[in-house]
Each structure stands twice: as structure tokens, then as C-alpha cells.
Amino acid sequence: MLKNNLGYPRAGAHRELKKACESFWSGKTGKEDLLVTSRKLKEENWTTQQDAGIDLIPCNDFSFYDQVLDMSLLLGVIPERYNPVVTSVKGNSELDLYFAMARGYQKDGLDITAMEMTKWFDTNYHYIVPEFTAKQPFRVFSQKLFAEFIAAKQFIGRVPKPVLIGPVSYLLLGKEKETGFEKIDLIKKLLPVYIEILKSLKGYGAEWVQLDEPFLTLDLSEKDKEAFIYTYREINKQCPGLKILIATYFEGLTENTEWALDLPVNAIHLDLVRAPEQLNFVLRHVPEKLTLSLGVVDGRNIWKNDYEQSVGLIRKAINAIGKSRVMIAPSCSLLHTPFDLDLETSLEEEVKNWMAFAKQKLNEVNEIGQIIEGNEALLEVNKLAIESRRLSNLIHKPCVKQRTAAITDVQAQRLSIFTDRQKIQDEQFKFPLFPTTTIGSFPQTDDIRQLRARLKKGELTSSQYDEAIKNATIEAIRWQEEIGLDVLVHGEFERNDMVEYFGEQLDGFLFTKNGWVQSYGSRCVKPPVIYGDVSRPEDMTVKWSSFAQANTDKPMKGMLTGPVTILQWSFVRNDQPRSETANQIALAIRDEVIALENAGIKIIQIDEPAIREGLPLRKKERAAYLDWAVKAFRISASGVRDETQIHTHMCYSEFNGIIEHIAAMDADVITIETSRSQMELLEAFSDFKYPNEIGPGVYDIHSPRVPAVGEMVDLLEKAAAILPVRNLWVNPDCGLKTRKWPETKEALMHMVNAARQARALFENSITIH
Ligand code: GLN
Ligand code: ZN
Numbered sequence: 001m002l003k004n005n006l007g008y009p010r011a012g013a014h015r016e017l018k019k020a021c022e023s024f025w026s027g028k029t030g031k032e033d034l035l036v037t038s039r040k041l042k043e044e045n046w047t048t049q050q051d052a053g054i055d056l057i058p059c060n061d062f063s064f065y066d067q068v069l070d071m072s073l074l075l076g077v078i079p080e081r082y083n084p085v086v087t088s089v090k091g092n093s094e095l096d097l098y099f100a101m102a103r104g105y106q107k108d109g110l111d112i113t114a115m116e117m118t119k120w121f122d123t124n125y126h127y128i129v130p131e132f133t134a135k136q137p138f139r140v141f142s143q144k145l146f147a148e149f150i151a152a153k154q155f156i157g158r159v160p161k162p163v164l165i166g167p168v169s170y171l172l173l174g175k176e177k178e179t180g181f182e183k184i185d186l187i188k189k190l191l192p193v194y195i196e197i198l199k200s201l202k203g204y205g206a207e208w209v210q211l212d213e214p215f216l217t218l219d220l221s222e223k224d225k226e227a228f229i230y231t232y233r234e235i236n237k238q239c240p241g242l243k244i245l246i247a248t249y250f251e252g253l254t255e256n257t258e259w260a261l262d263l264p265v266n267a268i269h270l271d272l273v274r275a276p277e278q279l280n281f282v283l284r285h286v287p288e289k290l291t292l293s294l295g296v297v298d299g300r301n302i303w304k305n306d307y308e309q310s311v312g313l314i315r316k317a318i319n320a321i322g323k324s325r326v327m328i329a330p331s332c333s334l335l336h337t338p339f340d341l342d343l344e345t346s347l348e349e350e351v352k353n354w355m356a357f358a359k360q361k362l363n364e365v366n367e368i369g370q371i372i373e374g375n376e377a378l379l380e381v382n383k384l385a386i387e388s389r390r391l392s393n394l395i396h397k398p399c400v401k402q403r404t405a406a407i408t409d410v411q412a413q414r415l416s417i418f419t420d421r422q423k424i425q426d427e428q429f430k431f432p433l434f435p436t437t438t439i440g441s442f443p444q445t446d447d448i449r450q451l452r453a454r455l456k457k458g459e460l461t462s463s464q465y466d467e468a469i470k471n472a473t474i475e476a477i478r479w480q481e482e483i484g485l486d487v488l489v490h491g492e493f494e495r496n497d498m499v500e501y502f503g504e505q506l507d508g509f510l511f512t513k514n515g516w517v518q519s520y521g522s523r524c525v526k527p528p529v530i531y532g533d534v535s536r537p538e539d540m541t542v543k544w545s546s547f548a549q550a551n552t553d554k555p556m557k558g559m560l561t562g563p564v565t566i567l568q569w570s571f572v573r574n575d576q577p578r579s580e581t582a583n584q585i586a587l588a589i590r591d592e593v594i595a596l597e598n599a600g601i602k603i604i605q606i607d608e609p610a611i612r613e614g615l616p617l618r619k620k621e622r623a624a625y626l627d628w629a630v631k632a633f634r635i636s637a638s639g640v641r642d643e644t645q646i647h648t649h650m651c652y653s654e655f656n657g658i659i660e661h662i663a664a665m666d667a668d669v670i671t672i673e674t675s676r677s678q679m680e681l682l683e684a685f686s687d688f689k690y691p692n693e694i695g696p697g698v699y700d701i702h703s704p705r706v707p708a709v710g711e712m713v714d715l716l717e718k719a720a721a722i723l724p725v726r727n728l729w730v731n732p733d734c735g736l737k738t739r740k741w742p743e744t745k746e747a748l749m750h751m752v753n754a755a756r757q758a759r760a761l762f763e764n765s766i767t768i769h
Helices: 016-025 031-051 069-074 080-087 094-104 145-157 167-173 185-202 222-238 254-261 278-285 306-319 358-372 376-391 398-405 416-428 446-457 462-481 542-550 563-568 576-598 619-637 659-663 681-686 709-722 741-765
Strands: 118-119 126-128 161-164 208-212 243-247 266-270 291-297 325-330 507-510 517-520 523-525 527-534 557-561 603-607 646-650 669-672 693-696
Touching: 016 031, 016 462, 031 145, 069 094, 069 126, 069 145, 069 161, 069 167, 080 094, 080 681, 118 527, 126 517, 145 161, 145 185, 167 185, 167 222, 185 222, 222 243, 222 254, 243 291, 254 278, 266 278, 266 325, 278 306, 291 306, 306 325, 306 376, 306 619, 325 358, 358 376, 376 619, 398 527, 398 576, 416 646, 446 462, 462 542, 462 741, 527 576, 542 576, 557 576, 563 576, 563 619, 576 603, 576 619, 603 619, 619 646, 619 659, 659 681, 681 693, 681 709, 709 741
Parallel strands: 161 208, 208 243, 243 266, 266 291, 291 325, 557 603, 603 646, 646 669, 669 693
Antiparallel strands: 118 126, 507 527, 517 523
């Protein structure tokens, strides 16, 4: 039985790739250093997979920034605005072009915006969205795929399995940059390039090629379906002798099962963690000769595999189609899991024994194979770990369970309706038109990060640490006052990460030392692990928020992370429904909101950037999710008086189809990411006549580029054309923690100026009620 792996995390166990990229971007090191680091990381990964006995070892799963951007470069899908990066700047190479597309380019007299970024399905990974035009040309452009295949083959001394995003999914991931065509119609032009690539791979000695087609698990149109059938028939016809494995993940094939199984390929990979129930149906319809790769080891979470369950699924398949047609695999690429549990030396042994990271998951794939071959002892050891977790009293807290069971509808309801609250709040705050604010964090400079590191190492006492953070906070407050922002933030200098900070103070969470997972580009996050019932032993943010408020007469926003985001950006329990965990967190946040109000904080922002990404991929499951997610937010926000203004914030969100639920969250003010999409994301709000106040982002904070005042005024005018001016706020797309101070200061000064100009433009044209 072949053991198959779909992809491996690439950042390095100690985020080596992040460091190498950032050092390259800042000009501290050259291209050579970056290439050496990446080569080393790839080789380490190949060795790990080889040692774990993986038969189909992926290659081309490495990426400097993002695997979808890699595909765009491979296929020559390079928006015209990037031409000058290579044509007019001497010495620039493909890598410079690549990073320009990812991050924008603002030097050498050029000023080019980055490509859009959006969430990869329902994960917290972000990909760079391909841009298509009606006459979109395709051609083999980058050689990276081939170079990596050759390098891997040479290194492991065996034929690796190149991984590509399949042609149909690649098109569906992209965006139409002009009207008058449908991206899926580009398949006829795109496919010959894929075929050329596949033929080259075969020429280099490839045997298996993995084409990721996650869209096969989604709701598809008739046209999408035809594109799939056409694509794989052509590939089958034109690339004889190459074994094609289609990888599906994050959902089951459901109504696409029968025709998907009939695609003329050699193997299909199924996610049996998300959709174990699909196996029976698949086995009934699987055509002769098709091999099934069964994803039984969870590629999205950190819990130890339940071997009994996995072995059951694999045996069922073997009984139906025979061993030679079954592969064992993780459910999806291991990109979404941290590297190596062995590096976690300070986790409690009892809990550590319940967990598995990428490296351990490979081993699980291997052990499941051994059990199938008769090694029953492995099964027994695993059973003990699974039982120990189920019964542990580290997990179960009766008082927490009772409190969530007793939640009432009243707890999820503000005292008055929005229009009444708005009047009361207007009275109180007397903001100008287009009030300005930021999303919360200010640059986390090396100095600030070092403070935390030194505190951890014991080189700083906690009062020395507090002192330094206080100074940074006061400096940020003074500066915000100076440039004239209306609602201030304290800057979140005391926070490592918006989820980790809360998890560390809540019971039921644990933290890893090296459990990093890539979020976008060089940015990695270290999701907390929710292993038990959640409760809040003490105030979490009151100290810092009241300190900041005491240092200014302007309103200071209290900053919290919402329950759905905490849930979404953590590794969650798989032993109870997500909704139950969400409610536990919601009650903890609710208590914190009330504590902030009692401490005199008048504006409280509860960030929910992840509410959209938690949306089930399949339409029929969405309503149920939105119901409990919106309710969890409302539980957290509704314990306050009418005069307390609740903000929420979301980023990289596509609101079409969920706008009524966003409105149902009933935040007094919502700030969202809109600048990269040129306010397109706002359309959902205007079509719906979104009733509450809204701050569409006018400053793309994911790029170091400083937008000009005029650009931001334009964006505000666009917003004002479709939404009531009196409801508009002015703010960046998101927090500024990943930015540097100089660009941040310049951009925010431009933003305040833009708000002033917008006021001048609109002041006379509206009457405030
Ligand atoms: N308040 C957070 C910050 O500014 C929000 C971050 C986010 O939305 N991802 O950093
Ligand atoms: Zn954000």
C-alpha cells in the first residue's frame, strides 16, 4: 500500500524562511543567502518524509511566498503593471518580479500595487489571487517547478511527485479584472500550457503528478463541471504514461462524486477527516482501476490520530477494491499544521501525549500502514492515548458547561436598537463627519519584541517590562493626538498576537513554543491549542486600556478579539462541537467587555476578522454556522449600556451572501478591508442598505507602500457614493503591527488629511439628523 503525502510546511521549524525572506527584502542579505536557506529547508523536508517511509513525496510544495502565486508565475499570468519591474530596472530577476507581485513595488521610481490576497478556502492561509483579463495569455514562464523536481529527484534518489494546482481550480481561484468574459472559459487557452508542463515533467522523469482540485468538493456550476471533464479527458489523451492524482480536500465530493470518479485519472485523494461519510458512496461508485488516496490523518489539527477509526476506514476500502488500489495519506497538505511536536519540551506530558504535528502525522500514516499489515501492538498504544484524553479531568469543568447550557436570548441582545443607540452615542461623542481611527495595533518593532523575549528569559523584571510598554503606549498616544485622529488606540504593544494574548490568560488553552503555521507570505502564526473547557480567571485587558485612557482626553478604544476568531485561529477540540467551544469563549469575552465598561472605556472593539473564513465551504451548511457564530459575537458584545459603542473589525472578507448576518451582529461600527479591492467589497453593504456605521479601509496595510492623500480621498468618495456619509468612518484595512513606523506615520497622516478633505467636500451636502 502506498503512503502518500500531499504537501509539507515550508517555513522551517524555526521560521527560517520568514527570516531569510525578510532579511532579503530589507536588503540586509542577497539572493544567494535566500536560495541557500530555501534549498536547505527543502532538503530537510525531503529527508523527514523519506525517513517516515512516505512513498509519494511531494515537490513544488515549497514556495517563497505562496503556491498560487507560484502557479501564476509558472503559467505566465503576470499583470501588465509589473512589466517595468523587469524591463526598466537593471539587475532585477524573476524573484524580484515575484515579490513585487506579492508585496507591491515602491522604489526605482516605480509605484506598483500588490496583487490581492484572500483566504485559502476555510483556512487561515492567504493566497495571492490570480488576475485574468478577457484575452489573458498563458505560457510557461517560470522554471521553478522543473528545477525543484530535478533537485528533489537527485536528493532523495527516487522520483518525487510534483504538486500543482489543477487547471480548473487555478482558474476558479482567480479574479476577472475586466467584464465581458468568464474566467472558466479561459480553460481552452490554459490547458495547452498545462499539457506542455506535464509533458516536460514526464520528460524529466516524473511518474505521478498531483493536481490539486479542491473545487471538486464545492458547489459547482454546470460549466465548471464541463471544464473538469474536458480538462482531464484532454490530459489523459495528451499525456499518456503519466499518472495523475487529483487531490480534493476540505470537504466531501457529495453530489459531484459520480462524475468526479469517472474522470480518466489514476487516483483521487479524498478528505476522510472532514467528510468520512463520503467513503461508502465512493466505494459503491469507484470505477475499476481508479486508486483512492484516503486522507485519514487530520492535516488541519494537532490531535493524535485515532487509529482504530482510521484503520476501520482503510480496511473498508481494501475490502471493496483491494490493497493495491488504496493509498494512506493525511487529509490535506500538512502546510496547515506546525512542524514537529518533539521540539515542544515544556508541554505537560499528559497533554503532549494527545498531540501530533506534521512530522508525527507522517509517522501516523506509516503506523496505520503497519497496523493494516498486522502490527496490532501499535494500535494498543494508540488506544491508551485516545482514552486518556477522553477521560482526563484537565478537560472537563462542570461549572463552565453549566453556564453555557444556561445562555438565554436576552444575553445576546443589546438593550436598545441601533438607531436609538446611535443617537445616544452621537450626543456623547460628537464626532465630526468621517471620524478617523485605526484598527488597533501599531508597529511591533524589534525593540518591542525584544522586550518580550527578555522578559521571558528573565532578563527583565515584569515592572521593567511594563514600564517600557507604558512608554511605547504613551508615545503612540501623543503621536495620535498630534496628527489628529479622533478615536485612539493604545497600540497593542503588550500583545504578541491577537489570539495568543487572550488564550494565555484563559483557562482551557495551552501554548506551544514552536507551533508556527504560515498565514501569508513570511507571516506565521502560532495558534493556541484549546484542549479543555474555557473560562476567564481574571481581567485580561483592563489594566492596559485604563492606563491608556488615563493618558488622553480623546476616546480610547478597548481592544478585544472575538469568540469566533479565537476559535477559528486556534487548534480546536475535536471532542465537542465548535459552537459549544465558541459559547464558552463568548461568555469569557462578555465578562471582559463589561469589566472594560466598568473601568470607564466607552468604545470597545471586538475583532472578528475570522468570521467569514469559518463559513462552511458548502452552501447548505452555512446557515447553521452563521447562526451560532453571530450569536456568539452578540453574547460577547451585549452586556453593555447603550452609550458604550461596540466596534467590530473584519479583514479580507467577501461579504456577499452573508451580509445580513454581518448586520445581525449589530455592532455599532464595523471596520473592514476594502482598499486593495478599490471598495468593491462595499457593494454588498450598499446593496443590502447596511444600517450601522462602517469604516471601509482606505490604506492597504499588507504592503509597505504609502498611499497618497488623493488616492484615499478617491476611495472615500467611492464609499460616499454608495453609503450614507454620516455612517462612514476612515481607517486602514487592518492593524499595523507588521508595518514599520516611518511608512505608518506617513500613511496615517495622509489618511487624516484625506478625511479632512472628504469633510470639506461633503460637509455642506448633508444634514445630520
Ligand atoms: N486589532 C487587531 C490589530 O490591529 C486586528 C488584527 C486583525 O484584524 N487581524 O492588530
Ligand atoms: Zn484585520
